Amino acid sequence: MVTSKPSFLARVTAPAPRTVALSIADFADELADLPSDAFDSDDQTPAKNLGGPIQITSSPPRVAAAAAPKPNLAPPRGGLVQKTLFGGTVVPMGPATQANKRHAWPLATQREPPTHHKLNEEATRTWIYPTNLGTTRDYQFNIVSRGLFHNLLVALPTGLGKTFIAATIMLNWFRWTESAQIVFVAPTKPLVAQQVDACFNIVGIPRSQTVMLTGETSPGLRAEEWKTKRVFFMTPQTIINDLKTGLCDPKRIVLVVVDEAHRATGNYAYVEVIKFVRRFNTSFRVLALTATPGSDVPAVQQVIDGLDISRCEIRTETSLDIRQYVHSRDIDVIKFDYSEEQQIIMELAGNAIRPVLLKLASQNAYWNKDPMKLTAFGCTEARRKWFATDAGRKAPQPVKGMVNSIFVVLGSLGHSISMLRFHGITPFYNGMVEFRNKVDQGELKGKYGAQIRDDENFTKMMNMMLTWTRNPEFLGHPKLEHLRTVVLNHFLDAEEKAAAPGGQPSSTKIMIFAAYRDSAEEIVRVLNRNQPMIRPHVFVGQADSKNSEGMNQKRQLEVIKEFKEGKYNTLVATSIGEEGLDIGEVDLIVCYDASASPIRMLQRMGRTGRKRKGNIVLLLMNEKEVPDFEKAKDNYEKMQGMIASGKDFTFHDDRSPRILPKETQPAVDKRVVEIPVENSQAALPEPKKGRGRAPKAPPKKFHMPDNVRTGFVAAGRMDDEDAEELAPRGKSKAKKATAASVKKMFRQPPGIEAVSIPSLDDVYLNKVCERELERKYKQIQDTSDRAPTVGLPRLDRFSSSFPGPTKYIAHGRALLAASNLMKRLGGITDDVVQGFKDNFHQSDL
Template identity: 25%
Template sequence: MSEPEVEAAKVVAEPLAGEEIEDEKVGFDIDDLPLQHILLFLPWIQSELPKERMLKLYDDLFEMTDEQADEIIDSMAIKDGDEHVKDIFTAYHKLFRSDLKIARRISKWFIEKSGNPMAKRMLFNDINPGAFKVYKKEFLGNPQKPDIVPKLAANLPIIEIADNLKKHVTDQKYKEIAQDAKEKYQKNSLAAMWYARCEFLINFITIKPNTRKPENWFYEFIMACSHCPRTRAYAFYIDKEYQRRIEEYQIKLSAESAAPAQFTADLVSDEGPKDPRPQSEFGKKPSHVTGESSLSNYCLYKYQEELAGQAKDGKNCIICAPTGSGKTLVAVDIIADHLRKKRALKQVGRAVLFVPTIPLVEQQSNYINEKIGTEYYITKMSGDERTKSSHERLVDIMAGDIIVMTPQIFINMLLSPLKSQKIYLSDFTLMVFDECHHCNESHPYNVVMDNVRNAEIRPQIVGLTASTGSGKSKGGKINPEDTLNHIIALCARLLAVTISSVKIKQNVEDLLSRISQPVDDFIAVPSPPQDKFAHEIALISDFIERDMEEDLKVLQTVILSLSNDQIKLPKEEDPTRQGGSIYLPNGSSKTSVAYYSKMAWIKSEVGKHFKDMKDRRLYVKKCLDLLDMLYFALKYNELFPAELAMNYLESRLDQFADEDLYVGRESNCVLSPEKLASLRELFDNVRAQVNDTKEFMEGSESKPILTKLIEILQAESETSRIIIFVDMRKVGSDLSKYLNKRSEIINKFGHEKVGYIASTNQASSRWGQTQADQQMMLQKFKDGSINVLVATSVAEEGLDVAACNLVLKYNSVGAEKSLIQRKGRARAKGSKAILLALEEKTMRREFENVRKEVLMNICIQALQVMSEHELTRRIKEKFDEMKTIAVENKRREQDLKRSRTTIYELCCKECSQVFCRSDEIFSLNNNEYICCNRDCWYNTKIKRRTALKERGQTVTIQCGEWLCHCGQKRGNVIKYGGTYLPATASASFNIKVINGTEEHITKSWDWLKQYKFNVSPITTKELHEMAASLFNYNQDMYKEAEENGNIAALEALREDKKPYRKNYNLKD
C-alpha cells in the first residue's frame, strides 16, 4: 500500500478509533469526505466534469498540477467505450489516491454545482443513523483494507448477488434494489456495469426496508454474498469471520420473531400423555426409510450376543465391556430388537441414545444410520441446530424412531413449560446411556435419571461403559467393599437390575482374540537435579511472596482462616524445605500440586472478604496472578525447552500489562495511588528479573522427558499409529508443532506427520478446535496421512480414533477410567501403553489406577457370580437407601422451613430497592438461586456478557447479567427448560426483616441457607409461573435474553474459527 493510501485509510478510520461513538452526526461534511466514499460516487462525478481541454480552465479551482490535469485529459481522449471506462477509472483513482484534497475539492464542486440527482445523495444526510454508523465501521473504518468500496465497485457480480437476494430475502425493498441493479447491469458495457455496481451499493447502504432494520444492511449484504462460491469470496474479503457474523445475525432475527404471541395458550397442562406420541403426528419419514429389515447389514459375534442378551429380554442393565469390543453395535442390535418388538405388538416405540459430547452425536448417528438407517428413522440433536426454532427441534426429535443427542438438550425440552418444545418421558420407550459411568450426582445423565426415577411410567434403561470406576475409598485406601458399593450405586442410579459382561468361557476367549490388550509400561524421566533457568524463575516467585507477606499478615486480622501455616509458601532459596526433602535448585519447590493448591486456597479466601481492606485484598490477588504465571511457566519448562517456557511467560506478562490488569481495576475497587505504585514497581521488577533469566535458557533446552519421547517415537516403524496424551491444550498444540520440526521425526515419518486434537467446546480459546478441524484431524489419522496424534482428554472417550499400536502418556495421569479409556485407543495387536512420568508419585498414581482397574474387574465378576436374586436385592437396597436419604432431606427441609417463620426481603446493595422475598428464592441444581417473583424484572435490564466462561457439562444457558436500574449487578439471567430465570448472586444484595433494618451480607448462599432462611429446590410449578414473566414485563428484554442465550450457546458450538485473543490461560 502506498504512503498516500495509508494516510487516506487513516483519515477514513479516525472516527472509529476505540469504542463506537454515541449520538454522532449523521452524514458527511462537504469538506471532509472519506476517499472510499468519493470513489463510490466517481461514475457520476467524472461524467459531470468538463471534457478534455476545458478541464484546464478548472486547474485553479481544483488546484491540480498541469501533469495531473493532462493525465485526466488523456484518459478522456480514448473513444472506444470499454477502454475509455478503464482509462477514466484508472486515472481518477490514481489522482484521488495521490491527493485526497483534490478529490474533496472536485467532490465539493460536484455537490454544489451539478444538477445530477446523485450529487444530492452524496453527503448521506438522509441515511438512517444506525446504517451510517455501520457503513463507517464496516466499509470505511478498516485501515488494513482501505479499498473495500472501490474493489466492490469494480468487481461485484451483480447478477448473482441480485439472484441471491431475490431468492433468500423476503423484504420487498431489497428485492426491488436487486431487480433494478440487475436490469441496469445487463446492458453489457463496462460503463453500465460500473454505474450499476455503485448505485446498487449506495441503494443498499441507504435502504429503508419494510421488515428489516436499516442498520442491518451489512449483514444482509454479506449474507447475499455467502450463497454461492463466486460471491462468497467477496464476503470473505470483507470479513474473514463472515460466517460467524451471519450466524449471530440469524440468531438476532430469530430472537426478534421468537417471542410467542400468547404464552398462556402455549403452556403445557399438568397431565402429560400416558403413552408415546406416534411419529406420524410430527411429519413423514424421509424416502430412504423404507421400514424393511436391516438384519443383513450387521452380524454380532457370540460374545456381543451375550452382552445384548439381558437388555433384549427387556431388563434394565449396564453393559460393561472393553474399549474396542463393539459396544455401539451391541446397542444398535438392542435398539433394533426393541423397536421390532414394539412394531410387532402395534405399539409406538422410540429410543434415545445419550452421548456425553457433541462430536459423539455425529459419530454415533452416522454409525447407526449405516447399520439400520433404512429400517428406522434416525435423528440427532446436539444444540448445534441453532437456526431451527424450538418447535422444529421438537419435530426433529419426535419424528424419529431413534434419536442421538446430548443430555442437556433433552433436559431443557423435558422441563420446558411450553407445548411448542415439550417432550415427556412417556414419549420414549428405551433410553441408552453411552459412557454411563458419568451418571453421578452432578452430571446431566443423573438429572435425566432423577426424572426417570420419580416417574410413574419409565422407559427401559441400558447403560454402556468400559469402566464403571471404583469410586472413592475411605482413607484413600483401595477397598473391595467400597468398589462394590460404588458399582451397585451406579446400577441404582440407572435403575439397572444387573450388569452384563462376557462370562461364557468360549465367548471370553473370542473377545480376547479380537481386542488388543496393551501392555502397561511406566518410565520415570525425572527433571534434571539442577536447572539454573528454572531456579531463577522460582526465585522470582520467592520475591513476589515476600512482597505480599506484609499485606497477608494484615489481612489475617480480618480473615481468621488465614493462619501462619496456611499462608506460608515453600521457598526456592530455603535449603531445608518443608518436610525435610532434599534441596534441588531446579524450581521444583514451586511446581508441586500442593504448592498450587495452597496458592489457589489463599486467593479464594482473600476473594471472599471483599468488604474489608479492599486495597490490600486486591493487591494480594494481583500478586497471586503473577505467581500463577510463574507456576505454569515452570510446569511448561519441565516438559519443553526453556525457550518455549519463556515465550509463554512473556506472553502472559504482556497480557498482564496490555490489558491494564496491573492497574488494579476490579468491580468497584480501585487500588489507592500508593498500592498502585507498589504494584507497578513490583511488576517492573518481575519483568526485569524474567528478562535477566534469558541468559540461562541455553543450559535448560534439553529435557530428559522430551528426549525419551523422541527416542520412543524413533524406535517405531514408519507405519505406526501413535497417540500422545497430554493434560493441557497448549502443551498439545506446542508439542505437535515441536515434533513436526524435529529432524528425527521428519526422517522417521515424513513432513507434517504429527497432528493435534482438542475439545470442540473451547473454540473461543487459542488452543481449542472446531468440530470440522477435529473431524479432519481424526480422518487424517485414520487414513494414515498423519502417524502421531497429540490429544487432550477429548480422545479418551468414545471417539473412534482408529486402531493404533502405541499410546504414550506425556506426564499425564487421570483416574482409573482414564487409564482404561486411553489404553482402549491402542487397538492394534501387540500394542503398548507407556507412561512417561517426571515424578515417582505420578507413577504411583498410575499404578494405583492399574490396581483399581483390576479391583473393578474382580468386583464386576463377583457381582455376576451372585445369584440374580441376590444382585437384585443389593441394588434395590442401595436404591431404597438413596430414596430414604432423599426423603429424609426433604423432611428436614420442610421441618426447617416450618421452624423458620422469619421472612426476609432481598434488597439491592446499592440503592436498597426490594426485589424479592426469601420465600420466593428456589435452588436450581444446588448452584443457582432463582428469584421466583414475576415482578422481579421491574426496573432492571439485561447486559450482554462479553466473556462467557465455559462451564462444561451444564443444563442451563447464560443469557447475560441481570442489573438493577442503579447499575448494581443482581446476578445472571439463565435459560432453563425454555424459561428465562433471574439467578441471584449472594454478593449482590442485603437482607432485612420485613419493615426492619437492612443487614449487610458478605456470606455465601450456603451460609444464608444454614443461618437465615430455607431454600427449596425449584419445581415445574415455579417454572410455569415464571415462564411468561419476562415476556409480559418487557418484550424487548425477552428478545435480548433470547439473542444473548443463543449466542452463548453458539460460542461453545461454533464451527468457524474465532480470531486469536490474548486473554488465555495455560490451564486446560
C-alpha cells in the same frame, strides 16, 4: 478343557444312584450363562481352547481312537475349580454342587402395572441378535440378553463392542414398540456419529426413522423431527433443553442409551435427563456404557443412583470370556529427572516468587514455602480455607486485601509452573509472557504482581528463555527428545518390515496424549521437523485459547477421517481423544504425562491392541507422575473387583420395570439382518433446512404426568371429581355458579369430621366457674393473712404457649421471631434491670 482332578477319580467313577438320576436340563440351565472356560483343572494352568468343547471325564486323558457320539453325562458334583472373570479362584460359600442353586432375583414374582407404550405382540415373541459381523461373542450375547430387561451398566474395555451391544438393544425395542421413541446420548458429536454408523450398517434400523440432533439444529426443525421420528442421536444438553421446552414428550421414551456413563455424577445433563423423564414416565429402559464407571465407591454409586441402574456387567482385559478377543500390549515406562535448563529456570523463578509467598506463610494462609509446588487449585482451596478460619474472619481489612491479592497473583502462576515441571520450558515461557502482559496492562491489580515482574531473577529468567526459544532446535524438556526418538524408531521399524520380502505396505499409526493444549502444540512443532516420515496433527476441543483456535465438531470428524485414511499418521490429542472415539487401529500409544484418574488412564491405553498387538510408552517424571501412575493402576484394579462383586453398591431394582408383560418370553433369533437400501447414504441423518426460512420454534409446552388434574380449580374444590366443570378453558365462558355448586365449594374436605359449634351457655362461665376462677387465680395468701386480688392473666403477652398449635398452616418466620422476643422480655428479672442501670452511661446513646 475341563477335567476332574485325579485325587477324586474314585468319587466320580462310582457316583451314587441319586446323582445319576439328576436332570441334565437342570445343569444346562444353571451353566448356560457361564463362559466356556469358567472351570479349570489347575490354578496355574492358563485358559486354552476358548470356545472349544467341554470334556468331563472320570479317567486319565487319552487319545480317542475314533469319533463316537458322546453320552449325556451329568457334571460331577464336586472337585472342579471355578474361576472368576478376573482369573482368580472362587472361594466356596457352601456345598460344591450347583444342582440345587436357585436365583432369587428381586421383583421376579412381583406384578407390575402394564406399560402405556403400544407393543407389537408379534414382534415381542422373539428378540433378534444380528450376526452380520460374522462371529458371535458370548459376552456380548449375555450382556444384550440382560440389557433388554434390566437397567444395565456395561463396563467394557475400549474396542470390545459396546457400540454393537447398544445397537442390538436399540433394534429390539424399536421392533417391540410401535410408536415409542429411543434416544442415544453421547457427550460429543463424533461419538454420536459413531453410534449412527453401527445402527445403520450393522443392525439395520431404517434411516427414515432416525435423526441426529445437536445444538446447531434450530428448535423449529427439532420440534418437527420429534413428531415424526422414533430413533434420536443427541448430545445430553440438547435433549434436556428439548424436554424442558416441551419439544420432546417424555412419556413416549422407552429406551435411553447413555454413552461415557461415568460422567453421570452431580448435576451433569445425563442425570437431569433421567430425573426429568422419570417424573412423567416410569416405563422406560436405561442402558449405560463406559470403560470404567468411576475411580472410587462413592463415584460409582453416584452413577448407579443418577441413572437408576439395577444390574452391572463388567469385564477387564483379563476376564476369561473376553481374553481371546484382546491382543497383548507391551507397556514401557520411561522415567525422567529435570534437565539442567529446567533446574536453572526453576531456581530463578523460585527466587522471584518466594518473597511474595512468604507473606502468605506469615499469615498462616499457605503451608508450603516451595514456589515450585504452587498450583492454581491449591491456591484457590487455601484461600477458601483461610477465610473460613477465625484468623481470616477476624483479620483487619488491609490484611484480608493483601492475602486475597497474593492468592490471585500466585494462582495465575500455578498453571505455568506445572507446565515447566512436566511439559517443557517453551509452554512455561509463553505463560510468563502472558503474566507479564497482564501486569503491564493492569489486569492483575495490586503491587505483588509488579513485585515479581520487577525482580532481577524474573528479568534474568525471561532473557535466558527468550534466547533458548528462538533456537528452532531447542526442545526444553527431556521428554520431548525421547518422544521424538520413540516415534522415529517406530516408523523406521515399520518401513523395514514393509521393505522385507513379502512385506505389506506400512499403515502403522501413533497416538500421543497430552493433558494441555499448549503441550500438544509444542509436541506437534517438534515432530513436524521430521516430515514427511512423521505427519502429525493436533486434536483438541472446541473452546478457543489465547494462542490457538479450537476445533469444532465438524473439523474433529474430518481429522478423524483423515487420520484413518492415512493423511496423518500421528495424532496428538488432549482429553477430547480419550473417550470412546473410533479412530481406527493404532499400534503405538505415547502418554506424555500421567493422569491420577484411572478412568483417563484406561481410556488412553485402550486406544491400542484392538486388532493386533500394541505398544504403550509412558513418559513420567520421577517427582510426581510415577507415584500418580502407580496409584491410578492400583485403584483401577481394586475398583474393578469391587464393582464386579456388587456388595458395596445399592442397585435400584424398583426403578427397572420389565415393560413387557410377564407372560411374554421372547426367544432369541440369531440371524443376518437385512440392511435397508436407504442406509447406504454416507451423510449423517441431520435435518436439512429447506429453501425458505427455518420453521418457527413452537410455544413452550408443558407435558403433564398421567392421572393429574389440569386447568384452573378453586382451592375449595380440589377434592371434587367434577371440579373442572367451572374452570374456564380457552376463550369459552365459565359456567354460572349455582347455589348447589357454591355449597359444594365450601363443604369440608373428605376424611375430616366437622366439629359442631357449641351454644353460648356452654361457652360462657357460670357462677360456679366464676367462683372457682377467683379462688384459684385472682386471690393469693401472704404472710399477713391478707388476700390481695390480682388481675386476669394476659394470654397474649409473655406466654410460654404463644404461638399456639396449628393444624393446616404453619406459623410464619415473623411470628416466630416475635414470639421469641416476647419470651426473652418475659424472662427479664429485677436483677437484670438493675445490672442495665448500673452499666448504663449517657455516652452509650
